[in-house]
Amino acid sequence: MAKNTDSNLYTVLFASGMVLIVGTLLAFVASSLKEKITENKRIEKQQNILYAMGVNENDETSVEFVSKSVVAAEFSKYITKQLVITGTEAVEDPNAYLIDIKKEAADAKNPNYQRRLPLFIGEKDGVTLYIVPVRGKGLWDAIWGYIALDDQLVVQGVYFDHQGETPGLGSNIKERFFMDDFKGEQILDGDTFKGITAAKGNADPKNMNKTDFQVDAIAGATITGDGLSAMLKKDLKMYVPYLKTLKQ
Amino acid sequence: MGLLSKKDAKLITDPLADNNPITIQVLGICSALAITAELKASIVMAISVIFVLALGNVVISLIRNIIPSKIRIIVQLVIAAALVIIVDQILKAFAYELSKTLSVFVGLIITNCIIMGRFEAFALANGPWKSFLDGIGNSAGYGIILIIVGFFRELLGSGTLLGIKVLGDAIEKTGVYAYGYENNGFMLLAPMALITIGIIIWVQRSRNTALIEHN
Numbered sequence: 001m002a003k004n005t006d007s008n009l010y011t012v013l014f015a016s017g018m019v020l021i022v023g024t025l026l027a028f029v030a031s032s033l034k035e036k037i038t039e040n041k042r043i044e045k046q047q048n049i050l051y052a053m054g055v056n057e058n059d060e061t062s063v064e065f066v067s068k069s070v071v072a073a074e075f076s077k078y079i080t081k082q083l084v085i086t087g088t089e090a091v092e093d094p095n096a097y098l099i100d101i102k103k104e105a106a107d108a109k110n111p112n113y114q115r116r117l118p119l120f121i122g123e124k125d126g127v128t129l130y131i132v133p134v135r136g137k138g139l140w141d142a143i144w145g146y147i148a149l150d151d152q153l154v155v156q157g158v159y160f161d162h163q164g165e166t167p168g169l170g171s172n173i174k175e176r177f178f179m180d181d182f183k184g185e186q187i188l189d190g191d192t193f194k195g196i197t198a199a200k201g202n203a204d205p206k207n208m209n210k211t212d213f214q215v216d217a218i219a220g221a222t223i224t225g226d227g228l229s230a231m232l233k234k235d236l237k238m239y240v241p242y243l244k245t246l247k248q
Numbered sequence: 249m250g251l252l253s254k255k256d257a258k259l260i261t262d263p264l265a266d267n268n269p270i271t272i273q274v275l276g277i278c279s280a281l282a283i284t285a286e287l288k289a290s291i292v293m294a295i296s297v298i299f300v301l302a303l304g305n306v307v308i309s310l311i312r313n314i315i316p317s318k319i320r321i322i323v324q325l326v327i328a329a330a331l332v333i334i335v336d337q338i339l340k341a342f343a344y345e346l347s348k349t350l351s352v353f354v355g356l357i358i359t360n361c362i363i364m365g366r367f368e369a370f371a372l373a374n375g376p377w378k379s380f381l382d383g384i385g386n387s388a389g390y391g392i393i394l395i396i397v398g399f400f401r402e403l404l405g406s407g408t409l410l411g412i413k414v415l416g417d418a419i420e421k422t423g424v425y426a427y428g429y430e431n432n433g434f435m436l437l438a439p440m441a442l443i444t445i446g447i448i449i450w451v452q453r454s455r456n457t458a459l460i461e462h463n
Contacts, residue, residue, distance in 0.1 A: 011316040018323060022330045029334050033341040040344040061411070140352075164352040168285025168402070169436060171352070205419055220285070220436045 043068055045097055046075040052146035052159040053078065053122045053129045061176050078122045085117040085242050096120065101135045101144070117238055122148075129156055130246070132239050136231025139223040140164045143173065143231060149187070151246045155196070158182040160228065170224030181207040181215040187232075189213065193240045195233035198225035252381070259381040263389035265456075269362045270393040271449045272459065276362040280394055281441040283356065287410050290398030293353050294391025298384060299335065300357050301366060304328050305383035308371035315372070324367040329358045362390055397444045405435030 005014075047065035050056065055078050057064040066074050082096035096118040108115040120131040127150055135144040141163035148157040160173040172178055185196050199214040200222070207215055217225040252260075269275045283289045307327050308315075315323050336354050339347035357363070366386050371379040402408055407415040407425075416423015418431055434440055453459045 005314065005316045006318065011318050014314070014316050015319055015322075018326060022326055026330060026333060029337050033337050036341040037337070037344075040340065044344065161348075164355070166285070167283045167289035167352060168406075219433045 042098070043071055046071050048159045048161065049097060049120055049122075049131055049133075049146050050074055050078060052131050052148040052157045053124055054148070054157045055124060058176070063174065063176055063179075078124060079120050080123050081121040083119045083121065085119055085239070086114050088241070090119070090242065093118075101133055102142070105135065115238075117242075119239065119242070127156070130243060132236060134231050134235035136227050136234065138162050138165045138173075138227045139170050139221075140166070143224065143227060145228075145231075147182075147232070147236065149243065153186065153188050153243055153246075155182045155185045155187065162224070165221070165224050169218065169220040172218050172221065173224060173228060178215070178218060184210040185215065186211055186213065187236055188240075188244075191244075193237055195229065195236055197229040197232075199229075200225075256378065256381055259378060260385035260388070263382075263385040264392060265389075265452070266459065268389045268393065268452075269365070269386050270390055270445065271452055273365070275365050276360050276390050277442075277445070279356045279360055280390075280397060280445060281438040283353070284394055284398040284401050284441050284444075285405065285436050286402045286408075287395065287398040289353075290391075290394040293356070294387070294394050296335075296353055296357055297360060297362070297390060298387040300328065300331055301363055301387040302380055302383035304331055304363060305366055305371040305379035306376045307331070308367045309374060309376040309379035312372045320372065321364070321368070324364055325358075328363050328367070332357050362386060393445065393448060396448060397441055400444055401435045401441060404432050405440075407431050 005011075047068075050071070051063075051065055055066060055074060057066060065071070079097075082093055083090045084093045084096050084099065097120060099116055099118045101118075104115050104117075107113045118133060120133075122129045122131060129148045129150060131146050131148045133144070133146050135142065137143065143160065143162040143165065145158055145160035147155060150156050158179050160179060162171060162173060165171045165173065182196060187193065187195055194213040197214050198217040200217045202212065202214045202216060204212065204214070205216050263269060267273070270277065270280055279293065283293050304324075304327055308324060332354055336347060336351070366383060370382045374382070399409070402410075403414070407413060407418055413423075415429070416425050418425050
């Protein structure tokens with residue numbers, strides 16, 4: 001039987017059928033894998049936080065997290081305390097790392113909403129580290145990271161990641177040569193908050209000067225670098241009042 | 249060839265050189281410019297496109313007789329998008345690390361003109377096996393160019409290959425940098441990908457003059 005595939009009725013029926021089949025298929029795939037994906041994301045968060053505080057399996061140039069199988073144990077071993085800061089209050093919460101920063105930032109647009117700021121306190125080699133999560137915009141999509149500070153507010157390690165920055169350019173924010181530059185940088189100039197800027201032409205490509213509040217930017221990734229600097233300024237600033245109390 | 253008839257084999261070998269999607273048909277240029285700043289990204293993109301195009305071609309070919317011609321482009325787009333999303337979800341659940349590397353490519357694969365081009369030009373008119381071979385051939389042809397461009401851009405732009413410093417250290421001035429060599433940062437920007445592809449087209453046509461168009 002020859003079908004008239006050009007008739008309007010057939011076209012409408014075909015389109016509806018296709019949408020139904022493809023939609024069901026995608027919904028089925030998404031919902032049956034959801035649990036596993038959420039679990040993967042939770043593990044990744046723990047790995048990222050540990051990475052920032054220097055608990056990782058890096059060799060000379062690689063970026064290696066602690067392996068999936070031990071991450072839960074390592075996380076409870078190194079992270080001694082998790083705080084949720086609301087206004088001037090800091091409350092302990094063992095699941096603070098699960099707070100969705102993106103959602104908090106969106107909710108905070110409502111002036112009546114008290115934003116919850118998670119802060120992770122860890123201890124490595126006798127040094128207490130304060131790990132701050134940050135989130136901002138790159139060129140194409142979201143960028144985020146974790147900044148580990150000591151009680152003098154000197155950066156001891158960072159981890160950055162991104163959703164969709166250009167491979168080979170903006171995506172290099174998660175490479176060692178960029179992240180390692182942040183180690184030792186200050187964020188406070190005396191008492192004023194300065195943040196850290198990914199700067200072009202700061203004439204310090206080896207990053208010897210640790211008190212200039214700058215790291216060397218990545219060539220070809222201007223917008224990503226600007227977004228990263230803005231993210232550090234904006235999100236670190238929210239923690240400064242609390243972190244300053246540590247310095248005294 | 250024992251496995252493939254001569255005609256079938258041509259479906260794979262043609263797009264590798266004489267009918268290459270990038271250098272001859274000039275399709276898929278957008279992604280070739282965007283992601284070839286480093287070799288690794290080029291390889292990942294090549295593999296992903298091989299997978300999606302081969303599978304998509306088979307699906308389109310199987311339903312080619314029942315697709316209403318009025319909405320065939322949308323149907324093709326839906327199938328390409330659905331395939332890519334399913335692959336992405338499965339990777340997220342079972343190979344999370346790999347999926348993170350691929351995430352930026354997902355959008356690029358769906359909009360890749362080679363995918364739509366082959367669905368439209370080949371899969372709609374041929375059987376599943378032939379379409380499968382055509383998909384492999386065209387995406388491999390695309391992949392080869394991507395890898396060549398990625399090789400030169402990463403080597404000349406960053407002095408590395410797959411992240412390994414093959415030319416020495418630019419900051420410590422070791423290797424060739426000791427003799428005053430500098431990385432060409434311009435290679436990392438998209439215009440140089442276009443110029444690199446232009447050079448490949450030039451080399452290819454000067455070797456095979458039958459490819460030159462005469463007006």
